[in-house]
Amino acid sequence: MSHFCLFSVSYLSFCFSVYTILSKVHSDRNVYPSAGVLFVHVLEREYFKGEFPPYPKPGEISNDPITFNTNLMGYPDRPGWLRYIQRTPYSDGVLYGSPTVENVGKPTIIEITAYNRRTFETARHNLIINIMSAEDFPLPYQAEFFIRNMNVEEMLASEVLGDFLGAVKNVWQPERLNAINITSALDRGGRVPLPINDMKEGVYVMVGADVPFSSCLREVENPQNQLRCSQEMEPVITCDKKFRTQFHIDWCKISLVDNTKQVSTFQEVIRGEGILPDGGEYKPPSDTLKSRDYYSDFLITLAVPSAIALVLFLILAYIMCCRREGVEKRNMQTPDIQLVHHSAIQKSTKELRDMSKNREIAWPLSTLPVFHPVTGEIVPALHTDSYDNTSMPLMQTQQNLPHQTQIPQQQSAGKWYS
Numbered sequence: 001m002s003h004f005c006l007f008s009v010s011y012l013s014f015c016f017s018v019y020t021i022l023s024k025v026h027s028d029r030n031v032y033p034s035a036g037v038l039f040v041h042v043l044e045r046e047y048f049k050g051e052f053p054p055y056p057k058p059g060e061i062s063n064d065p066i067t068f069n070t071n072l073m074g075y076p077d078r079p080g081w082l083r084y085i086q087r088t089p090y091s092d093g094v095l096y097g098s099p100t101v102e103n104v105g106k107p108t109i110i111e112i113t114a115y116n117r118r119t120f121e122t123a124r125h126n127l128i129i130n131i132m133s134a135e136d137f138p139l140p141y142q143a144e145f146f147i148r149n150m151n152v153e154e155m156l157a158s159e160v161l162g163d164f165l166g167a168v169k170n171v172w173q174p175e176r177l178n179a180i181n182i183t184s185a186l187d188r189g190g191r192v193p194l195p196i197n198d199m200k201e202g203v204y205v206m207v208g209a210d211v212p213f214s215s216c217l218r219e220v221e222n223p224q225n226q227l228r229c230s231q232e233m234e235p236v237i238t239c240d241k242k243f244r245t246q247f248h249i250d251w252c253k254i255s256l257v258d259n260t261k262q263v264s265t266f267q268e269v270i271r272g273e274g275i276l277p278d279g280g281e282y283k284p285p286s287d288t289l290k291s292r293d294y295y296s297d298f299l300i301t302l303a304v305p306s307a308i309a310l311v312l313f314l315i316l317a318y319i320m321c322c323r324r325e326g327v328e329k330r331n332m333q334t335p336d337i338q339l340v341h342h343s344a345i346q347k348s349t350k351e352l353r354d355m356s357k358n359r360e361i362a363w364p365l366s367t368l369p370v371f372h373p374v375t376g377e378i379v380p381a382l383h384t385d386s387y388d389n390t391s392m393p394l395m396q397t398q399q400n401l402p403h404q405t406q407i408p409q410q411q412s413a414g415k416w417y418s
Contacts, residue, residue, distance in 0.1 A: 029128065030130060032130045032131075035104050035134055036098060036178075038182060041096070042093070045092055053119060065090060067086065067117065068084075069112075070111065070112050078095075079108060081103075083187075095110070109129075110128075112127055140208075140260045141208065141260075143208075144207075145168075146203075146254070149200050161179060165207065167247065171216050176209060177209050178207065182204070182206075185204065190202060217239075219237050220254055229251075
């Protein structure tokens with residue numbers, strides 16, 4: 001930590017405490033896991049807190065958020081068998097996985113970088129993993145359990161994992177029992193649980209033993225339990241009560257592997273002399289290209305479709321223009337009475353349309369009385385073409401009509417007049 005002072009124009013000085021961002025490298029640490037056995041390494045925050053500067057105020061508890069980055073030296077990521085998890089910057093990180101036989105005897109150097117999210121300082125150290133060969137690797141009998149009420153970081157705790165192995169040993173009764181691998185259900189395509197009722201992601205735990213499976217573990221293979229699993233019902237397992245107090249196992253997802261019954265598919269490779277058979281002298285293609293006639297391609301691509309389209313056009317034109325029956329043929333096949341009715345309707349329609357265009361023309365004859373209501377004589381038209389019909393009312397009274405019979409009317413004195 002360094003100090004510097006800033007003097008303002010008003011001759012007042014302000015002192016600041018500045019933390020220099022440094023990167024400190026620790027000494028290497030060696031671990032010796034066995035191939036085929038679960039490896040767990042905890043990255044403790046307390047181990048790195050002493051490398052970072054304390055809080056500015058004395059007496060305050062340092063609880064800086066710290067995150068970790070792990071990678072294989074010289075590479076951006078970790079080996080394929082090694083996983084890493086850290087839930088929050090205030091929890092420890094965990095490296096875990098099952099080393100493979102291919103890496104036996106080869107030191108695997110993991111670079112661990114700790115980031116202080118408050119001061120942005122970093123601290124680094126290397127973890128050298130020296131994978132040792134196991135005497136009885138691999139164990140011939142392997143069982144994988146799915147535990148629903150656990151997360152992977154909870155299962156990696158030594159106390160919890162020891163309790164689970166103790167329960168399995170009580171059921172299986174083997175001489176040797178090892179945890180082979182632990183995998184989160186999310187890595188197997190599981191869904192992230194809802195943040196309600198303290199739901200867990202679930203974890204797969206694979207263990208191996210040197211003796212065959214017990215009868216309790218074999219109960220899940222009987223037809224009754226297989227039928228219950230297909231109906232999404234809990235199978236009946238007699239030894240489930242030995243796990244139920246702490247671990248909720250999904251017995252329908254248990255996997256039992258017997259490596260002693262597996263047939264080896266390895267085939268011996270027959271190596272030859274390494275010399276390819278003689279296929280003759282190589283002849284490259286000629287540099288000169290032959291000329292090609294595209295006339296036939298033109299006929300097939302353009303001329304033939306155009307000719308077919310022209311023929312179809314002519315057929316359609318003949319059907320639409322040259323095969324019309326005509327008005328005369330239609331009238332010859334229509335009854336006379338229907339033609340008269342149709343002609344009268346057309347004539348009346350034309351007359352009404354003409355009236356709507358010009359209201360000053362003479363009234364149509366169809367609107368005038370033809371016979372006298374009393375004498376029965378034919379009444380001529382009320383007006384001629386020269387008659388001024390602009391002043392004619394829309395409805396004529398009886399006084400306006402000629403040849404109308406006068407109806408006697410009674411006067412006020414009680415006398416009748418015609």
